[in-house]
Amino acid sequence: MANLTFNETEQRELRDAARAEFPGNPVLAYVLENLAAEGIDLDRCRDWDDIRVDKGLPEHADEAPNVA
Structure with missing residues (x-):
């Protein structure tokens, strides 16, 4: 079983970044x-x-699509 977890400092940084980066999108x-x-x-x-x-x-x- 593989699970990615974050320590308390990382959790706080991720929460702060989420609030700062997406203030108009609370979801x-x-x-x-x-x-x-x-x-x-x-x-x-x-x-x-x-x-x-x-x-x-x-x-x-x-292949990348042909773009003009």
Whole structure:
């Protein structure tokens, strides 16, 4: 089981950064503060390709799209 946790100093810094960086978005600040307090269960994380499939997005192309 892999879990990313933060010590008290890191938690405080993450909370302060969340409040300072996202004052107009309290939901995002709350999520970041929660991550600081609870840590991250890396076993429950999904990779981007799985999320793309779940959301019905097209497969990831290795080549960058042609942009003018």
